[in-house]
Amino acid sequence: MKKKKVQGNGWTDKVYYVTRFGTILGLMMMFFPAANPGYVCNLINKNLSLFTTAISYDSLTTQAMRPLDKGWVDKSSFIMLMVAAAIVCLGILLGAVAGCMSVGNLKLKRISNWFGLAGSVVMGGGMVIMYKAYEKFGGSSRPDKVYNILPNGMYIFTALAVVLVVANIVIILFQPRPEKGEQCEIKTPMKLFLMFVPIIAFVFVFSYLPLWGWRYAFFDYKAGETLTMDKFVGFKWFTFLFQNEATRGDIMRVLKNTLIMSGLGIATSWVPMAFAIFLTEIRCGWFRRIVQTFTTIPNFISWVLVYAIAFAIFSTEGFVNNFLTDITGTAHTTNYLLGESGTWFKMLAWGMWKGTGWSAIIYISGISGIDQQLYEAATVDGAGRFQKMWHITVPGLIPTFCVLLLMSVANILSNGMDQYLVFENAKNAVDIEVLDLYVYKIGIGKGLVPLSTVVGMVKTLVSVTLLFLANGVSKAIRGESIM
Amino acid sequence: MAKTKQEKLDLKAEKQYYKTHKKKQKLTVGDVIFNILNYAFFGIFTISCIFPFYYLFINTISDNSLVRIGAINFIPKGIHFQNYLSLLNAGEILDAFLVSASRTVIGTALMVVVSALAGYLMTKQEMWHRKIWYRFLVITMYFNAGLVPTYLNFLMLGLTENYLVYIIPAIVQPYNIILVKTYIESIPAELEESAFIDGASHMKIFRNIIWPLSKPILATIAIFGAVGHWNSFMDSILYMSGTPELQTLQHRLYIYLNQTTSLANIMQGGVSSSQAASAMASVMDAKTIKYTISMVTVIPILAVYPFMQRYFEKGIMLGAVKG
Structure with missing residues (x-):
C-alpha cells in the first residue's frame, strides 16, 4: 500500500x-x-x-x-x-x-x-x-x-x-x-545543537543538579538517611541559626573572621599596584625580569605547599630557629606556627606573599600601556619622580584597580578554605575559622547536613546579590559591566 | 614558538617606556636613596620568595644527621640523593604521585578538547537557541550550590571514592569555554567561510582551521588547568577519605605534615624487601621525610614554570580583558 x-x-x-x-x-x-x-x-x-x-x-x-x-x-x-x-x-x-x-x-x-x-x-x-x-x-x-x-x-x-x-x-x-x-x-542549527548537547548535560549534572540538594535545608535530615515528607521542617534550620545560643555564637565569630580577613585583603589591594609602579622604576632589565619571575612562583604552588614552606621556615626545627640558635649561641625552639596572636595578620601576610607578585603583572602591563607623551610632558614641566607616579601612573591604573576592587567586594564572603584549613591548629582555631571552613566542618566533619546547607545557601545568595550590586556600581560609575 | 604580533607590540611599548624614562641621566641624592631602597626592597622580597624552596632543597640532599641537628641553613653538606630514592621506593608516595600526574594529564587533555569544541560551537550564531545555552553556561560561574549539596550530588552519582571524581566534574569549565569563544571570534571569519564554501563540515573546519589557529589560548588554558589539577587537594580530602590509594600527592603531603609519629612506618613498609634500604630508611626522620615530599610535590611546578611563564602572564591578561 x-x-x-x-x-x-x-x-x-x-x-x-x-x-x-x-x-x-x-x-x-x-x-x-x-x-x-x-x-x-x-x-x-x-x-x-x-x-x-x-x-x-x-x-x-x-x-x-x-x-x-x-x-x-x-x-x-x-x-x-x-x-x-x-x-x-x-x-x-x-x-x-x-x-x-x-x-x-x-x-x-x-x-x-x-x-x-x-x-x-x-x-x-x-x-x-x-x-x-x-x-x-x-x-x-x-x-x-x-x-x-x-x-x-x-x-x-x-x-x-x-x-x-x-x-x-x-x-x-x-x-x-x-x-x-x-x-x-x-539541518545545521540542529546539528550544532546536537554537538553541544553533551556539554549541556555535563553542566546540568555538575552545576544545576547540586541545587536540588538545597532541599536538605528544609528537612530534618541526618547523613545516610532517606528523605521523606514527614521530616519536612520548613524554615526550622534558618531560625535555628539565630535562636540557638551556641550556633549563633559560632556564626558571629566565623562571620567576624571572614569579614576581617576579606577586609584586610581589600584594605591591602593597592599593594600589587604599588609593587608594579615601583618595579617599573627599576632601570636594570635583568633585575626586573628576575624579580618578576621569582615573585610570581608562589602563586602557582598549592596552599599545602605554602604550609610546607611555613613549616620548614617557622616550625620548632625550622630555619628561623636554627638560624637564631647559630647566631646567638642559645637554643631557640619557638614554634611560630602555633602562635595564638595575630592570626588574621599572619594569614594576610601569607596571602600577600603568595599573591602580590602575580597580581602585579596586570598593573605592570597596564603601565606599559600608558601614553609616554604624558611622562615627557610632565618631565618638561619639571615634575619629579613621585609627582609623575602619583599624577600619571596611578590615574592610569585606577580603572583596573576599581574592577578588581569591586570583584573582591563581591567575593567578600568567599575567601576559600584551603589556606585556613592547612594553617589551622589547636591554638589558632578560634580566629582562623572562616565561613567556608565552618561549612566544611559542620557539614562533612559533624554530618550536620541541613545546617551546613542553610549556611552555604545563604552565603551563595548573599554573594550573588553582592555581585549584582558591584556590577550595578560599576555600570553607574564606569558605564561598563564587570561580568 | 614565534612571538605573536601583539607580544611584539607589547615589547616595543615597554622598550619605549624605558627609553623615555632613561633620558634623565643626572642622579640626585634623592634618586640614589630611592634606588637603593627600591632595589633593596625588591631584592629582599624576591629572596623571600625563592629562598624557602632552596632551603627545602638543600635540606633534602644534605647529610641527614646534619639536617636533624639543624646545621644546614645556607650551604648543603654531604650531598646525597638517597632521600628521594627511598621515598620513591615507598609505594605510597609513588602511588600518590601517579594519581596526581595521571589526573593532571588526562583531566587537562579532556578539558582542553572540550573547551575548544564548546567554545567553537558557541561562536555559531545559527545554533538552535544559542543564546539560551550560552546563558545556561555562563550563569553557573556566579553561583555555587555549596559544599555539602555538591558532596551529596557526587555521592548520588557514585563519584565518591572513585578516581573519576578528579576528571569528570572538571571537564566542562565555563570560564575557559568563554575564553576560547572570545579568542575564536577574533579569528577572521573569512577563513572559515571560504572553507565552508569549499564544502568542509563543521568538524573539519574545527580540526583543520580553528584548532591550529587557537593554539595560543588553548596552551594557556591547558597550563592553568594542569596547575589546578596538580595543586588540587580539597577534592581528594572530600571525596577520597576512605580510599588512601587514590589520594593525590598534595593530600598525602597534607597528611604527613600533620603527622609526627607513624612516618617512619611508611618508609619501612615500602622498602622492607631490602635490608640495606631499610637501614637507610630508618636514617630518615620525620622532618626529612616531610621536606622530601614537599620537594617532590613542588619540583614539577618549578620545572615547567620557566618555560610556561609567558602563558601564565598571558592568562591573567585574558582574565582582565574579560573582566
Missing part, C-alpha cells in the same frame, strides 16, 4: 515530543536513587541509582554480604537484577540515540523510529526481567530478613516503557514516507 505524500512531516512530529521528553525523563531518572526500580529489597543500598545498579556489582551488594554468606539470597538474584538494570539503561540509551536522530529530515526520522521502538522494547524487556528478579528475592528462605519491596521506580519505568512503545508504533504507522532519493541529513 503506497501512502499519499504530504507536504511537511505531518502531525506525527508532535508525537516526537512525547518520545523525546520520555527519554530525557528516563535518562535523568537513571541517576536518581529515589526512582531506582532496582530497589527491590531492603538489602540494596537506598542511595543507589539505576545506573550504578547496572555497572557496579560491588556497590549493589555492599549491604548484602551476610545474607549472601548465609544463603538467604542467591547470588544469581543480584546478577539478574544487575543484568535487568543494564538492559533498561541500554534501552534508554537507544531511545536517546533515536531522539537525537529524530531532529533530522524525514528519511533520518524513519530510521530513528526503529531505534526508538527497539529501545523502548528493550527497556520493557528489562523491566520484565527486573520484575522476575523481584519475585526471586521474594522467594527467599528468610522473608523476615529480606523484605521484598516493589519500588515506585518499577511502576514509573514500566509506564515509561509502555508509553514509549505505543508512541513509537504510532509514529511508525502514521508517518508519511520520504521522497525518493532523499538523503539523510540534519
